[in-house]
Each structure stands twice: as C-alpha cells, then as structure tokens.
Amino acid sequence: MVSIDTIAEELAQEFDYLDDWESRYGYIIDLGTKLPPFGPQYQNDETRVHGCVSQVWLYATHHHGVMNFSGTSDSDIVRGLIALLLKLYQGQKPETIIAHQHDLFFNRLGLDKHLSASRSNGFYAMIQKIKQLSAQYC
Numbered sequence: 001m002v003s004i005d006t007i008a009e010e011l012a013q014e015f016d017y018l019d020d021w022e023s024r025y026g027y028i029i030d031l032g033t034k035l036p037p038f039g040p041q042y043q044n045d046e047t048r049v050h051g052c053v054s055q056v057w058l059y060a061t062h063h064h065g066v067m068n069f070s071g072t073s074d075s076d077i078v079r080g081l082i083a084l085l086l087k088l089y090q091g092q093k094p095e096t097i098i099a100h101q102h103d104l105f106f107n108r109l110g111l112d113k114h115l116s117a118s119r120s121n122g123f124y125a126m127i128q129k130i131k132q133l134s135a136q137y138c
Contacts, residue, residue: 001066001091001092003096004088004096004097004100007087007088008088008104008108009108011084011087011088011105011109012108014027015027015109015110021110021114024110024114025077027080028077028080028081028083028084029080030080031080031083031084031087032080032081034083035070035071035079035082035086036070038059038070038071038072042057042059043057047059049122049126050125051121051124051125051128052073052078052121052122052125053118053122054073054074054075054078054122055073055074055075056072056073056078056082056122057071057072058070058082058129058133059071060130060133060134062136062137065093066091066092066093066094067089067090067091067092067093067094067097067130067133067134067137068090068091069089069090069130070086071086071126077119078119081119081122081126082126084109085123085126088100089130089134094134094135094137094138095134095138097131097134098131098134098135098138102124102127106120106123106124111123
C-alpha cells in the first residue's frame with residue numbers, strides 16, 4: 001500500500017508541473033469528470049457533507065481493513081476536489097486517514113491561497129466527513 005504522504009507528494013508534483021492556476025483549476029475539474037457514477041440512492045442526508053456551499057455527498061465502505069470512498073457534487077470544481085481527496089485517501093487504513101495532517105496537503109498544493117473562503121471551508125468539511133466515516137471502523 002502506498003502511503004498517504006507519497007500520494008500527496010505525487011499530486012503536489014503534478015500541480016507543480018502545471019504553469020498557472022487556470023491550468024490547475026482545469027486539472028482539478030478534469031479529475032472530477034473521471035469520478036465513477038454516484039448512484040442517486042446515495043444522495044441523502046446521511047451521506048451529505050454539511051458545511052459546503054455546493055451539494056456534496058460522500059459514501060464510504062470498509063473492506064479488508066481499508067476504506068473505499070465515492071462521492072459527487074453539483075459543482076464541477078468541488079467534484080474535482082472530491083477526486084483529489086479520494087486519490088489521497090482511497091484504500092488507506094482508517095487510523096492512517098484520521099492521523100493524516102491534511103493541512104500540509106492543502107497548503108502544499110497551494111489551495112490555501114487559491115480557493116475562496118467558502119470553497120476552503122467546504123474542502124475542510126469534506127476532510128472531516130472522510131475522517132468521521134473512517135472513525136466508524138477504528
């Protein structure tokens with residue numbers, strides 16, 4: 001299993017390769033278009049991420065000691081942010097997800113300087129939901 005820190009650094013290097021934030025936003029949006037379909041049966045209050053301006057849903061399962069997530073949003077950029085988080089946390093152990101210093105990842109990508117306050121709050125709300133879902137399996 002590849003560590004969260006290794007995945008975070010690989011994602012950061014992909015961001016570094018892109019010249020400007022317009023390209024980075026395009027990359028984030030493109031990631032979101034590649035998310036697997038999220039069934040409407042999972043779009044409910046239990047899976048909804050509260051604290052996001054956009055509609056966001058995250059669903060988790062736990063198999064063989066690791067977490068598996070799926071999610072979607074009604075916003076293209078937020079769907080891309082979900083995809084970033086799923087790349088980071090998919091297939092990781094719950095306790096590893098909970099212990100991860102997500103601020104370092106957020107700042108390393110430069111999201112702290114380039115997301116609006118409401119999008120930043122939503123990003124953190126998604127991380128909290130992922131950690132909350134993971135805590136159910138510790």
